[in-house]
Amino acid sequence: xxxxxxxxxxxxxxxxxxxxxxxxxxxxxxxxxxxxxxxxxxxxxxxxxxxxxxxxxxxxxxxxxxxxxxxxxxxxxxxxxxxxxxxxxxxxxxxxxxxxxxxxxxxxxxxxxxxxxxxxxxxxxxxxxxxxxxxxxxxxxxxxxxxxxxxxxxxxxxxxxxxxxxxxxxxxxxxxxxxxxxxxxxxxxxxxxxxxxxxxxxxxxxxxxxxxxxxxxxxxxxxxxxxxxxxxxxxxxxxxxxxxxxxxxxxxxxxxxxxxxxxxxxxxxxxxxxxxxxxxxxxx
Ligand SMILES: NC(=O)c1ccc[n+]([C@@H]2O[C@H](COP(=O)([O-])OP(=O)(O)OC[C@H]3O[C@@H](n4cnc5c(N)ncnc54)[C@H](O)[C@@H]3O)[C@@H](O)[C@H]2O)c1
Numbered sequence: 001x002x003x004x005x006x007x008x009x010x011x012x013x014x015x016x017x018x019x020x021x022x023x024x025x026x027x028x029x030x031x032x033x034x035x036x037x038x039x040x041x042x043x044x045x046x047x048x049x050x051x052x053x054x055x056x057x058x059x060x061x062x063x064x065x066x067x068x069x070x071x072x073x074x075x076x077x078x079x080x081x082x083x084x085x086x087x088x089x090x091x092x093x094x095x096x097x098x099x100x101x102x103x104x105x106x107x108x109x110x111x112x113x114x115x116x117x118x119x120x121x122x123x124x125x126x127x128x129x130x131x132x133x134x135x136x137x138x139x140x141x142x143x144x145x146x147x148x149x150x151x152x153x154x155x156x157x158x159x160x161x162x163x164x165x166x167x168x169x170x171x172x173x174x175x176x177x178x179x180x181x182x183x184x185x186x187x188x189x190x191x192x193x194x195x196x197x198x199x200x201x202x203x204x205x206x207x208x209x210x211x212x213x214x215x216x217x218x219x220x221x222x223x224x225x226x227x228x229x230x231x232x233x234x235x236x237x238x239x240x241x242x243x244x245x246x247x248x249x250x251x252x253x254x255x256x257x258x259x260x261x262x263x264x265x266x267x268x269x270x271x272x273x274x275x276x277x278x279x280x281x282x283x284x
Contacts, residue, residue, distance in 0.1 A: 012245040013042030017092040020044045022102030025057045027206045030102035036237035038065040045088040046070045075103050075133035085146035095148040098244040101155040104130040104208050106171040115169040130174035135181050152244045153196040167214040179255045186253030195252035202230040202259045224270045226260035
């Protein structure tokens with residue numbers, strides 16, 4: 001069994017403050033990330049879309065993480081994002097040290113529109129929510145002078161940005177754009193000593209993950225192929241913590257795979273055996 005992190009961390013983020021976008025419920029990657037940051041001594045403002053207020057789940061996370069302030073904001077709205085960073089700065093008495101962007105939604109995917117027949121209004125909305133929102137957030141933060149020198153920004157991505165996973169559809173385009181924004185901004189933020197990276201995470205059972213048609217097949221396939229198996233949300237959170245910490249201070253503009261080795265694999269013994277079995281059953 002893979003080793004797990006301790007309940008009380010080594011305090012990698014002690015004294016650091018930040019903003020965590022995208023915790024919807026206790027399956028969200030951002031939920032795990034917020035808990036891990038808190039465990040390591042970091043403090044933060046939580047933010048999610050105003051529509052999520054009625055679910056009332058974020059309050060629970062805020063409470064568990066020492067009374068983190070919640071600022072509801074639509075990540076496609078510049079004024080909302082400016083307010084997040086202005087309020088975070090006021091709350092912490094200065095610029096923050098980290099930002100976690102864990103936001104995504106594929107509208108055509110959710111509405112079962114195939115890639116060949118995308119609704120373009122929905123497509124643009126998907127790109128705005130899932131990718132351009134990172135640009136908007138970083139822009140708003142820089143305008144508000146809300147990120148301290150040496151700060152770290154992490155966005156969540158998926159290997160569908162680089163390879164085709166048929167049902168991932170428009171989200172592959174959104175993630176490709178997200179990863180490009182990471183590089184483009186990384187160059188510019190480097191001058192200010194701020195870094196930005198994307199973590200390309202294994203399929204994980206969350207609300208957004210479950211919205212992808214054929215998610216179970218995607219999950220099982222990756223589980224079979226990856227030498228370490230799929231990376232779960234808790235291990236993703238631990239990895240993100242390292243990227244927010246000073247230990248990784250010279251890493252920027254990268255898409256970093258957190259996927260149990262999936263991205264380096266072609267075919268595994270298990271898949272060969274499975275295919276052989278299927279072919280034998282089909283009499284081929
Ligand atoms: N679950 C997976 O398999 C997986 C794998 C790799 C990467 N990711 C990425 O991880 C990130 C987090 O997703 P998750 O799997 O934890 O699912 P999730 O549904 O828990 O998180 C997605 C979040 O995006 C928020 N959001 C949507 N529209 C928004 C808007 N207009 N303004 C502000 N917030 C908005 C949602 O409210 C939600 O909190 C996403 O970028 C996702 O693409 C997920």
